[in-house]
Amino acid sequence: MTRAEIVVDLAAIRDNVRTIAAFTGTPVMHVVKANGYGHGLLESARAGRAGGATWLGVAGVEEALALRAGGDSGPILAWLITASDDVAAAIGAGVDVAAYTVADLDRIAETGLTARVQLKLDTGLTRGGASRPDWTALFERARAGELDGSWKITGIWSHFVASEEPDETINDEQEKVFREGVDEARAAGLAPEVIHLANSAGALLRPSSRFDLVRIGIASYGLEPARGVSPIPLRPAMRVVAEVALVKDVPAGQGVSYNHRWVAPADTRVALVPVGYADGIPRAASNRADVAIYGGYRAPIRGTICMDQFVVDVFGEPTILVGDEVVLWGDPEQGVPSAQDWAEAAGTISYEVVTRIGGRLSRRYEDLGGDSREELA
Missing domain, CATH: 3.20.20.10 (Alanine racemase)
Structure with a gap:
């Protein structure tokens, strides 16, 4: 893994398109505008075609x-x-x-x-x-x-x-x-x-x-276009990951990040995540969103999301170490936050969350066959 990356499961796109086509019984237009909704234009297009998009x-x-x-x-x-x-x-x-x-x-x-x-x-x-x-x-x-x-x-x-x-x-x-x-x-x-x-x-x-013909945009990428009412299961294709850059203890009463919009109510430990709003992380999610660390440990963002980094509270957990993987969002079935969770934290929609992500993050593609490759976002 690089310091921060967007991981796209091409099999998920392929399967979502195939599932939607079967459910609707109608030819599908797979919408790949906006760099494939942040998933990559060419790669998303090929996956959609492989799933049957005409x-x-x-x-x-x-x-x-x-x-x-x-x-x-x-x-x-x-x-x-x-x-x-x-x-x-x-x-x-x-x-x-x-x-x-x-x-x-x-x-x-x-x-x-x-x-x-x-x-x-x-x-x-x-x-x-x-x-x-x-x-x-x-x-x-x-x-x-x-x-x-x-x-x-x-x-x-x-x-x-x-x-x-x-x-x-x-x-x-x-x-x-x-x-x-x-x-x-x-x-x-x-x-x-x-x-x-x-x-x-x-x-x-x-x-x-x-x-x-049905035009399928956000659903192709596994995100529900109508929250909580999708009649078929969809699998999110995007996972955004980074690595813990620093872990430090914070005493009670100490403010965290710009303008000290969060102050530790008790002694705790925080971890630094090296991505920020320059990479498309919504600043409006400051103090509201959370991430998954170390196999599903949920850590809330504390303080203001900065241009290059943000801080999460790991509640004094000694097992959280520099280099551990942080999942910002992905498939909630895997116990991690979803793009929809981040959208709600930021007061926006999942479309904006996935299409804005990028900046300095690399993009890596995975498939059911186990192959993967990287490109710059």
Whole structure:
């Protein structure tokens, strides 16, 4: 082990994708944006493909092109195309690109290349996608471009507002509006290959939203998109580990770390963990999160998480030694904190916890076959 690393179990990603595909009975788009949610872009993509993912999903063109450069030749959707992106390069690489507006379609036509295009509809999230008053013009332009050979409309899709809250009525409203949009698109002469709406929570909790494809992001990596209501078991793929750098005794009344936001109420012993917020450890979890040391011993963070390090209380335990492994988060079935535990301690979501981790940490990949290799994060 290095001083601190992110350990990714590729078998977990592979198994999660396979399990979700079997449970939903629907082809899966494995979402690998944001460096595979912090798990590594190429490695996560390969694991997802091995688990049966027919599509990969990314936000930007650079991510899609990196997948192509890494050898992936299957269907990929890039859905957040900006004015400065090289859309021609994506089209030339056979990447499906998303269009939100007529202007997007015009820009695609200007490349002179025959594109694969997916139309995104805004059904209530009020983020990317075509607003309902603009659908008719978008569909008409899309059909005209098909007739003149500028592109093939390969998909129509949207995104839920609150699929992790299955009882929210906005889910019903969005699905109804989305179906109306698909019907209008077909009436305009479009015949997309795939219709998709469901993200991780939608795929697991809302069968009616699965359509032709489900987009699986956080669930691919073994984290529950809806806390405590997942209908299938998922195995976290990420484990973040470090080593104890120092152990010292602290007398009662002594403050710990910046601004002494924690003061020892009794004599104790603390251990120093050599990672901090520069590596993506949430500073907001100061005095709230805990770690596992020495085979599952739970040690709470004491005081402020610093840029490069933080301190945990080992309660005078003499068996905690310099060099012992510290698990910040991993699979809770192994008796260690989870990314969700850290998210709750920091007042955020597990998505942010796993995607922000990195900094100076190395990344190591493991598999059921026992192979592992390292790379810099």
